[in-house]
Amino acid sequence: MFVFFSTCTVYLVLFGSTQADENSCGLSMTWLETVSVTMDVSKNGFHRDLVTTVDFGPGFPDGLEALLVHRLPSGIYIDQYQLASLKEDTGLQVLLGSAVDLEAPAHTSEEFLVLVYLALDQGILKATLPIHGRYHKPSLAGKRFELVEIKLPKLILRTDTCTQLISFPPYKMVDAPCTVHNLSICQWLEIQHLQEQDPVSLEIPLGDGSLVEPVCAGTLLVTLLCCVILSRSIWMHGVFLDNVIPI
């Protein structure tokens, strides 16, 4: 009996702890803890690049698929046609959660989901997403810029090698399209401990609503003036009723 129990204990200690540390898909807890995500916005103005980098320790599992889930605010938009062209040029694989209106201002738009399928390129997992600022409502309080905040994306992982990803806490399971072609849904593991970085922000210039009266008055005055000057010139040099008014 004692031998049986001790054998069981040894078995549990040896294999049980391995099971707790590594699930059957080759994703180990220790490696997952080395994973971190950083995000930055480059360029200036209305057209920017959102650069997301995934850092990890040694021992990158074979066949690992990484997916970034961005929830982008209504203050910016992504051009799906630009993405299609980038897919051909640089291999950027992006799936948009919903149709994006390219021309609507910020206050009539909503936040939207973007899925970025990462590929290992020379040992680095990185994605550069081109984003564009929307026009915002003019400010009434003299504010010259609107701060648009972009939260860190969620990182979800799965491996190609196995289809049955067993969940193990603290990481939870989520469903998402397997590939950018969106043909089937797979189970992915969401990496939780990444939300330490503050959201990145970008400044979008705003019109000055407090100037609405001088702007309207000035515009109408100048257009009226130009209209009067042109009318006078046309009146003086026009032919009108065929040879009736001599010039």
Place this chain on the structure above:
Amino acid sequence: MASIMERVLSKLMNKNVLFTVSFLVRLVMVSFGVYQDRTMVVKYTDVDYHVFTDASKFITQGQSPYHRSTYRYTPLLAWILTPNVFLSHVFGKLLFITCDVLSGHLIYLILRQRGLSCEAACRVCSLWLLNPLPAGVSSRGNAESVLTALVLATLLCLELRQLPMAAILYGLAVHMKIYPVTYALPIALSLQRKENVEERGVGWWRRALGFPLRLLNKELFLFAGVAGVVFCGLTVLFYNMYGWDFLQETYLYHLTRRDIRHNFSPYFYMLYLTADSPWSLALGLAAFLPQALLLFLVSLAFHTDLALCCFLHTAIFVSFNKVCTSQYFLWYLCLFPLVLPRLTLSPKQGVKLLALWFAGQGIWLAPAYYLEFEGYNTFLLIWLAGLMFLIINSFIMVQIITHYKPSDTKQRLKAE
């Protein structure tokens, strides 16, 4: 060196050489564009060209071209560009550069019809044919040259009094883009029956009463009838094929367009700041009135010279419009060579006005660049630059009106 230049220029002013060279130059630009698109990050081809091609792809799959977002043109364009999908991606660009050179040829024919010699007409034509702006626009894949060719062909047919052909081309032009509809009044006025000797003898009020009778004549009804049939026929056809989307995207969007993003229009900032205010409708109307009044006046004043009338019409329409992008400039630039021979401005004055026009654009482009690509808040500067551009455009138009001699060109050339 100067004599070599002179010899090259005189050889170039041979009609066949000029047209061949202009076509070859555009062909080279298209080829370079293909190369640049394949190898560089910044693309040569305009976004619009991809919009047209995507819409054509939908058509080849039996669907509506309006499934392609931001496709705001007639389905006819997507239909014409279906060889982009079947034959080669570059077909559309070749079509557009051909229409561009054709526009140049139509300018040549109209100038000859108005009495210019072959060499003088070639010299004026070369302002369009060797101009990098229309060449660049059509080689990048914009469809503006199709419309300029249609408008110029309409004017040529009117000069030759080929009314049914002119009406068909006019109906087609209005179907493709709405702005030629403003030419309806000058064309109608130019088709009126001329007064005979007896009618001239009576008092002015009797002549004014006789005016509507002279206006509503057989030729006007023929023109209006044929153009109306073409336009309505195409509208009904495409409405049956594509429904409400067709009307919305091809016409209604452009009529009600309130683009609050920065553009050359003097009204841009006013419309941006008042976009959600209850005054927005009234201000839109206030912006429309100067445009409408000037177009009406120009029609009455210059309908005897259709080329000048249409040029001023379009220049005023574009300058006083609520939205103005650089593509719109081609709409009146294609008519400028027709006006040029009768201008009494000296070359020096002409160059100064041209420099002023470019300076006006430059003054706008600088703060616009800093807003869009550097993120500075330059809205106020863009607004002021827009107003400045309107003032400059108005000044240039006044100079053209003041220095225009509608007298017989033949006499002037004989005097020279």
